[in-house]
Amino acid sequence: MHIPEKTEHTADTGISPTLPTGEKKMEKNRSIECTVNECLHHCKGEDYCSLDRIRVVPREPSPAEERCTDCASYYPDETAKIR
Numbered sequence: 001m002h003i004p005e006k007t008e009h010t011a012d013t014g015i016s017p018t019l020p021t022g023e024k025k026m027e028k029n030r031s032i033e034c035t036v037n038e039c040l041h042h043c044k045g046e047d048y049c050s051l052d053r054i055r056v057v058p059r060e061p062s063p064a065e066e067r068c069t070d071c072a073s074y075y076p077d078e079t080a081k082i083r
């Protein structure tokens, strides 16, 4: 099975801006609906992504179903595990 490379999480890849307090600014991107609450980029409480853009990749050479694709911009939200 092909496992796609993860997207680098730098300012150049569309990661959300950081507030002066160090908190991440979570502005929802109305063009990217997402229900993956366990992702660091998810707008908690609203089913949207906060990134400007995401990268979607195939999980296998010839994807035939929805489940055959992945968001490669996903980044685990460690705080989601303790909620």
Ligand code: SF4
Pocket (backbone or CB within 6 Å): 032, 033, 034, 035, 036, 039, 040, 041, 042, 043, 048, 049, 050, 051, 054, 071, 072, 073, 074, 075
């Ligand atoms: S990066 Fe991908 S998985 Fe994470 S919130 Fe955005 S669309 Fe969802």
